[in-house]
């Protein structure tokens with residue numbers, strides 16, 4: 001169940017989630033995923049669900065300068081809901097960190113974006129990046145992209161946590 005500080009008002013407008021102070025790793029992502037599942041429950045619109053999940057990631061995961069989605073549209077990644085500076089609109093499969101994740105279907109955890117061949121710089125502040133494919137019935141339907149201004153920001157716990165989040169919300173994103 002959600003903690004007392006986390007209230008969901010499905011018939012109202014208030015979504016009050018908060019990570020517990022000092023929560024890290026699996027515990028943090030467990031909370032994030034439960035909050036995301038509560039938020040997307042019953043909402044069929046994929047864009048609305050991606051918008052709320054991007055906002056939750058921003059609230060729960062520290063040290064980010066960009067968090068959001070690119071959606072697979074006719075074989076190209078197209079910018080989806082996000083928090084951060086305006087970003088490139090379309091990314092070809094195989095291009096940059098996002099296009100590599102979408103093409104391979106594999107999580108890309110990049111400790112230093114400047115060392116990643118073909119990295120696409122949308123915000124000069126970005127130093128490290130985590131991109132996780134969102135899959136439905138085995139097909140990549142979107143990617144979740146997190147950027148940090150800190151090198152080496154993303155650890156295996158972050159990759160596994162965002163992968164679990166992607167699996168949990170995939171049906172709500174595909175809608």
Ligand code: SME
Nearest residue numbers: 087096097098119120122
């Ligand atoms: N850095 C990404 C592009 C998207 S922005 O970071 C938001 C990439 O190389 O695919």
